[in-house]
Amino acid sequence: MGRVLLIFFCLISFRCLAQNEDDPTVDGELNATVINAQTSFPMESVHVVNLNQVVGTITNQKGEFTIPAAVNDTLYLSFLGFKSQKVRVTNDMFKFEGTEISLTELAYALEEVIVRPYQLTGYLEIDVKNLPINNNAYQYSISGLQKSYEGGSKSPSAVTKVLGAILNPADLLRNLFGKKPKQMRKLRQIKEDEDIRNLLASKFDRETLTELLQLEKVDIEDILNNCSYSKSFIATANDLQILDAISSCYEEYKVLNRR
Structure with missing residues (x-):
């Protein structure tokens, strides 16, 4: 009887461990890179806003950013002259490194805003x-x-x-x-x-x-x-x-x- 219980608990422990290894982090800080869709070059100073958690950040010289996020949050990215984009945060973004988000340049010229x-x-x-x-x-x-x-x-x-x-x-x-x-x-x-x-x-x-x-x-x-x-x-x-x-x-x- 004791041996049966021991095997039973071992199976439960193994199953839980396997689930933990399969389930990626579902919240915390998300790391990603923003690139130009046409040139694949990294984009600096892109504004990134988590619409769910109401926090924002901007990309560095390498196009990288880190922002608090959870799975199913929506990120809103904007940059002058490029089409703004909304991206849904997924498990894979936490599980795998090197997530890239591309922005597409607008096909038309924006009117110049005169501030002088x-x-x-x-x-x-x-x-x-x-x-x-x-x-x-x-x-x-x-x-x-x-x-x-x-x-x-x-x-x-x-x-x-x-x-x-x-x-x-x-x-x-x-x-x-x-x-x-x-x-x-x-x-x-x-x-x-x-x-x-x-x-x-x-x-x-x-x-x-x-x-x-x-x-x-x-x-x-x-x-x-x-x-x-x-x-x-x-x-x-x-x-x-x-x-x-x-x-x-x-x-x-x-x-x-x-x-």
Whole structure:
């Protein structure tokens, strides 16, 4: 009887060991390399964002990057002049070394963004202050709130729109924020990751924002419109400014909703 039990436990131990050897690491840090699909050369300074864990990084001179990840996470890679790409993390990426992700160069030329007239320095905190201010918009501060509302054009309707947003949050904002609690909870995580902030500060197309928040562009515009940001701001702000505007609006909405 004792010999039978010993053999039984040995078989169980062997089976568990075999399973452990077959199962690769399913989370931790993922190492990979980004290359140009046309030339196979490594690509430096590619932005890589884990959309699930809301962390970002950039590739080094060899095109290599390391990022916290788990199986089935989605990585979002972007680089100016190349088609952005989403990649699902698989077991094989952890099990085998030398994972390569290729980006394809866009077939058309991107329009040049002129930044010289604003004398940007490259330092985010300074450049944000130097960006042009919309002189056709009023700012309406609300007692008890730290931020102000941008009312849009100088017209009585601007005041009415702001008061409507303040007095009727259920009508204007609850349908936008209330139906997307998971997306809104990501706002703080996004704002705390320096690599993601730097990426958003360089982009104006809302593409990365829509992927991070899982919102459509029209949803972003609806949120900002109902928070009384001007059309000029919505059209010209970079993605980081849009993120901060949505976050500010959401925080004020939560305060008003509690009341």
